[in-house]
Amino acid sequence: MITPLDHLVPAEIRDTLVALRRDLHAHPELAFAETRTAAALERALQPLQPVSMMRVAGTGIVARIRGRTPGLPIVAVRGDIDALPIQEATGLPFSSANPGVMHACGHDVHAAWAVGAAHLLAANPAEGDVLVVLQPAEETGEGATAMLASGVLDDVAAIFGAHVDRRFVVGEVVAQAGPLAASADSFEIVVNGRGAHGARPHESADPVVCAAAIIGALQTIVSRRVNPATPAVVTVASVHAGSAANVIPAQATLGGTLRAVDPETRTLLAAEMRRIVEGIASAHGLAASVTFTPGPPPIVNPAGPAAWARTAVHSLLGTQAVVPLGITNMAGEDFAYYMERIPGCFMRIGARLANEPVIPAHTAQFHAAEGSLFVGAAVLAETARVASAVLAKG
Ligand SMILES: [Zn+2]
Numbered sequence: 001m002i003t004p005l006d007h008l009v010p011a012e013i014r015d016t017l018v019a020l021r022r023d024l025h026a027h028p029e030l031a032f033a034e035t036r037t038a039a040a041l042e043r044a045l046q047p048l049q050p051v052s053m054m055r056v057a058g059t060g061i062v063a064r065i066r067g068r069t070p071g072l073p074i075v076a077v078r079g080d081i082d083a084l085p086i087q088e089a090t091g092l093p094f095s096s097a098n099p100g101v102m103h104a105c106g107h108d109v110h111a112a113w114a115v116g117a118a119h120l121l122a123a124n125p126a127e128g129d130v131l132v133v134l135q136p137a138e139e140t141g142e143g144a145t146a147m148l149a150s151g152v153l154d155d156v157a158a159i160f161g162a163h164v165d166r167r168f169v170v171g172e173v174v175a176q177a178g179p180l181a182a183s184a185d186s187f188e189i190v191v192n193g194r195g196a197h198g199a200r201p202h203e204s205a206d207p208v209v210c211a212a213a214i215i216g217a218l219q220t221i222v223s224r225r226v227n228p229a230t231p232a233v234v235t236v237a238s239v240h241a242g243s244a245a246n247v248i249p250a251q252a253t254l255g256g257t258l259r260a261v262d263p264e265t266r267t268l269l270a271a272e273m274r275r276i277v278e279g280i281a282s283a284h285g286l287a288a289s290v291t292f293t294p295g296p297p298p299i300v301n302p303a304g305p306a307a308w309a310r311t312a313v314h315s316l317l318g319t320q321a322v323v324p325l326g327i328t329n330m331a332g333e334d335f336a337y338y339m340e341r342i343p344g345c346f347m348r349i350g351a352r353l354a355n356e357p358v359i360p361a362h363t364a365q366f367h368a369a370e371g372s373l374f375v376g377a378a379v380l381a382e383t384a385r386v387a388s389a390v391l392a393k394g
């Protein structure tokens with residue numbers, strides 16, 4: 001396939017990346033089970049003779065690509081590698097051969113980007129060494145913390161990553177300061193009452209009616225408690241109670257997700273939820289508890305590293321290639337865990353041809369246009385070079 005963007009990556013590396021991406025796409029593996037994937041990625045990196053290459057967090061890989069000058073600050077580029085439990089329906093010739101598992105979030109492309117960046121940096125090194133980080137288990141929100149816990153990123157001075165995005169066409173890149181992804185915390189609410197015959201509600205402490213009141217009242221958090229200028233989401237996504245039409249159950253459970261793009265709102269959502277749940281339960285004469293499971297924090301790109309990324313995109317693709325995100329992304333992304341500890345920038349890379357439909361990620365039809373492979377690889381490599389050059393000056 002030839003696109004006007006092919007100049008970004010030399011022909012022989014393009015062929016390698018296309019073959020690698022198609023192979024990964026055809027053999028998707030779920031979080032922390034990416035064994036075939038990791039082996040394929042190691043094989044793709046080995047010919048570059050990295051300074052070092054190690055397995056981290058089971059199916060993760062960190063390869064160190066030599067820079068021009070030893071001893072300078074280290075920059076990292078990260079690609080995530082896991083797939084989703086979805087039955088593929090793209091009709092692609094390299095569709096998933098693994099029933100019920102699919103690269104529906106483009107991590108096949110992200111993994112190939114990181115390998116592509118490694119090839120480009122081996123051919124044209126950054127000032128300092130660059131760590132190529134291939135991370136498992138993004139979809140479960142566990143992979144980045146596992147990579148960080150290993151300590152291999154302790155000396156990294158800046159980290160960069162990106163996600164394919166079919167709202168943008170191939171060649172467009174979002175590289176801006178500010179919020180790029182939301183926090184994604186989950187909650188479970190347990191309402192404990194007293195069961196009774198369905199015909200005798202006065203003998204019960206009915207958790208179903210209480211749960212319904214809680215669901216309604218939770219809608220006031222975003223509408224009445226959060227500053228209208230601040231994005232936030234409270235979604236009750238699961239409701240479970242009862243098993244028969246004539247039995248009032250003793251317990252109801254609700255589950256869902258909280259999203260915010262700043263730490264203050266994130267804290268407010270949880271505190272308000274707890275206050276409302278306990279207050280409504282008390283008003284109904286029942287007891288309720290809330291358990292929060294923290295997910296990734298928001299991604300808020302700092303201005304400096306975002307500017308380095310833009311400099312890279314400008315030099316590769318021209319100034320018109322940098323486009324605004326244009327929305328507030330309320331999805332979570334576990335790259336945020338790196339950015340809690342390491343300055344960096346998370347980008348969105350256009351992945352749709354101009355005549356194609358948008359197609360949301362996490363659906364059976366999702367796939368990234370092949371040209372996005374070369375854009376992502378080149379942008380990550382060049383961003384690493386720009387960052388490394390700036391950091392080398394101290
Ligand atoms: Zn995803």
Ligand SMILES: [Zn+2]
Pocket residue numbers: 105106107138163
């Ligand atoms: Zn993803």
